[in-house]
Amino acid sequence: MQKQSSKEIEQNRLLLKVSIESVKFLAMQGCAFRGHDESVNSTNRGNYTELIKLLGRLNPEIGEIVLEKAARNAKYTSPLIQQEILKIIADTVRDKIREEIGDAKFCILVDESVDGSNKEQMAIILRYVDQNGFIRERFFEVVNVENTNALTLKKEICNVLNQYNLSVENLRGQGYDGASNMRGEWNGLQALFLKDCLHAYYVHCFAHRLQLALVAVSKELKSIREAEINDLITSGEVETGTGANQECSLIRAGATRWSSHYYSVRRLIDLFSSICTLIQDLIDGGLNSNIRGEARGLYLDIKSFEFAFILLLMREVLGVSDMLCQALQKNNIDILSAVNLVSTTKSVLQEMRDDRWESFLWTVVNFCESNNIDVPDLDDRYIQGTKRHYQQKNNITICDHYHFDIFNVVIDFQLMELNDRFSENAMELLALSDALSPADEFKSFSPQIICYLADKFYFQDFTGEEREDLKRQLDHYKFDVLHDT
Template identity: 50%
Template sequence: MSCYLFGKHYGARNDGKNAFSELGFSNWKKVNNRVNCAFICHEGSIPNSPHNLCVKSCDDLMAQSKYIDKVLDRYSDETIANNRLKLNTSINAIRWLAFQTCAFRGDDESPESLNRRNFIELIKLLAFCNQNVNNIVLENAHGNAQYISSGVQKDILHIFVKKVRATIREEIGDSKFCIIIDEARDESKREQMYVILRFVDKHSCVQERFFDLIHVSYTCSLTLKTEISSVLSRHNLDVQNLRGQGYDGASNMRGEWNGLQALFLKDCPFACYIHCLAHRLQLALVSAAKEVCYVHQFFSKLTLIVNVVTVSPKRHDQLRVAQANNVANLIANDQIVIGSRLNQIGALQSAGDTR
């Protein structure tokens, strides 16, 4: 009976031993032939033989108490509510850290650590403020269902990403859009390409939305075009609705024949290329500054001053104290106005030819 029901799932009907499930058994001479007994050969000598697997499946079928609906019914409303509260606590912590662009994990998150890093410490803070949360999270959680592993964090972040992109896609609808592309190398020396979509929403307002960040091993125009087209097609954004391209002045981006803008123009002749205005302004200012002797000397000396000050913490602190005293004197003499976020002392940065 068991082989008849489940034999096709375990190959029992394809190994020449389907007499017990389909054809019917008639060779009774081999029944008492000890090792070569047909019944013994059919059962097999290993636990995972087709016959034994069929028997186990049949036993599982007969054990109705193990059905998934019966197992779920055993969970009380209180257990379900606690699991939801525990998951919502992790979701709220991840959402807050993501909005504040804070690191999630650290090198030591063990219960014995004095600082278990941002994510777990935030969970502990939420538990401290709510006794119901404290009863079900971290070490008080039932079994291993703590929802604090790196895999759970990544899954929740991926859900956030999908929802944000779905919202942006809904904003765009069937309207025309432009793409703004640039590449940069992150701290891990990986070349990253970011994709920004510019469009007019249903309220006739121009919107710019950061849409995706893609790791690219090669920055040739064909590779970039393939990656961008993949992102657009994955979110049902038709290239024929593309009306603008904004890149920097690199040859692989603005090349007239083989550049990225030329490749998109072949697919959509209305996708006009515009050299990034901020990048053009920066290049124009740098070029003009180099032509004026006094301005060129000013920035050259400024670079030397910045290097001298920033290389020494003592000099940096002395400069901050001097600047704070100068600001205080100007305020006392009513030479500058005061207000929220005014007259703040920022960090020194070296001048560069690009942004």
């Protein structure tokens, strides 16, 4: 009996080891476990079962025990066992992360989404400096939530932190997207945490901030009639994509890469004459009256001065932001460069508003004349709406309308969005943080700036005596770190 029991224990341990190693491998590779058909007669029973079968072919002992002789209720291969092993591994990893953090300060990065069954969930990532001085960014937990309002998200985040004895008082940074429930100044998630911890500053991804600012200003340019142009692309009348014909085709704008919108507008301008010819051909020889009617309406729209004006204005506004957009997509951009680019982008937009109206108007008129678009007498009175008397503004010329109601308004709106998304407080915090950068042999290192950073942004983390000591400690550190391998 003892010999038999010992043999069963040994076999069970082998069964469990095979299951654990299979779960670890699939989890590390990010592979699905289950198959569409896991029945015995299936030719592909899913990654997990097929991996165990492979191990069985390589090791006859495993194949014999796991696949043939093991009792049906003791194979250690059921989905419940897989989930239990995964949970144990995850808990072990989280315990290790908690050990790495120790009593140090930490930041949280949070994003929300829906899973395959349309249930709301929230991913939590911890960012911290470990006990060896290295920055770590660890995925920590996925939590199912009832809804995505700020109070619910805060409650669930606090539950996770409390479960692993991570104090909210040690929170020193928050990173979320730009949704109102996250970034709201009064009731957003970042504001709720700031009430509990004064130094838990909120930092929003620069590239996403710019994207949201460009989304907002683009909504002010609805009369571009992008839908009609997209219809031409979708119908195949105008080519898109990459390859040999790319130089003479339109570029479809991407949803998240805002540079693609800029290049799409530029290409539309370059191909304007060809597009007009194409639409004229549809008017004359469309397959049916609906196509010919839509083409006729589209032709009247794009051959208008207003369309040309806003199309070229989009090129200018998106073009000013393009350098910033390109830079923020780079992995190796430093904080100070990003902050400076935000500042110069605002300055260029302001200069465009103040000094470039005349040159821009000349560009529009020249474009219209080159493409046989009628240019109105800009000194005539601007007629609004249905031309009824009570709808008209007093003594507003066409030039005034395009200058003050469109050109200035669009640029002001873009500046307002940039100022709102890239607040001065956040910019100063990030700029000062550059003094901590070890890049180029601590070229940006500045004890004075670091002390100012501690005084203004982290005053609760230092006593009066510690702030006095900090300057002297940094003076020693500056010389010591450069000679420490």
